[in-house]
Amino acid sequence: MNPDTVPTPPDAHAAVETLYEGRWLSLRRRGRWEYAERNNPGGAVIILAVTPEDRILFVEQYRVSILQRTIEMPAGLIGDIAGQADESALIAAERELEEETGYRCSRIEFIHQGPSSSGMSTEMIAFARAWDLVKVGEGGGDESEDILVHEVPRREAGAWLFARAAEGYSIDPKLFAGLWFLEHVGGGVVR
Template identity: 45%
Template sequence: MTRKTDQTLYQGRYLTLLERDGWEFIERRHGVAVLIAWTPDRELLLVEQYRIPIGRRTIELPAGLVGDEPGRGTEDLLEAAGRELTEETGWRAGQLTELMNCPTSAGLSSETVTFVLARDLEQVAAGGGDDSEDIVVHRIPGVAVKAWLNDRYRAGMAIDPKIYAALFWSDSTEAPDHRADGKTHGE
């Protein structure tokens, strides 16, 4: 298939609306790190925040853009993941391991997220995000996560489906092996 030139329909700070071969889609210029973080007490760290595009609060894994801030254009994925984990949850990881890079909505956006497993956690702050964020941190015991998520859903909150991927990997004996270099941070 011959690819035509992209036509820019709109250029924003983080997103670009493009048309290619009659297909409109969003291009995201920065990668996204999504953290799977279990405390030493086997509690899954989740965050709650209001999301303007859907008009309600969501329950999510801690996550953030890579290289989106001034002076961080060449930021390493695992460094960004560690920064976001501490900023959003107040926990620091002794080891970060890249698990898998996946599209979030391949028919709508070029965005991909990279799941990062955070190990050897230590609480160093309260969390809650930066000055522009209103994040509530939740520490949910592993045995109660599914029921807790169901309760939040029934209460009208949106549940990010990436949480269920985290639970899948938590139940697996091995993380997916999609990196040739086995890159980890903190070893």
């Protein structure tokens, strides 16, 4: 089906009403549709990072919105630092990788971008692949975060994630897309 020939729903042309505006998110209504909108224009980035020992980097942290500890890949908002509203996804990825995990990369590559939850939010998420990692610090996030870093052998990553889910952790489903990207996309080509 060609997206250009799909009829546009009536709500698509309705005026946008702001229901609430916070520092990072706003709640909007267009017609009957309510959705969250990121106030930073760049969205977010997820970093696919594998150590020289072939270990995938995951981060664990408590998420207030779901009242649960989560396992995620290193990630963060793009352009969320004062004066950096025009920050690129790749610069944000390098910054967040070091901040959260204590690793620096010598090369970063854009992989894919898409909506985080198209029925609920305008947020776009980019995936970036970090190459040639070097440990330069402890990680753990900034002063507002309490992040625990996990280095998991790549071939055990899927089973490790399901084991954490069985223990009660919330596992972000985007991790499985990230694992697929690590195996099938890189160096600018789909394998």
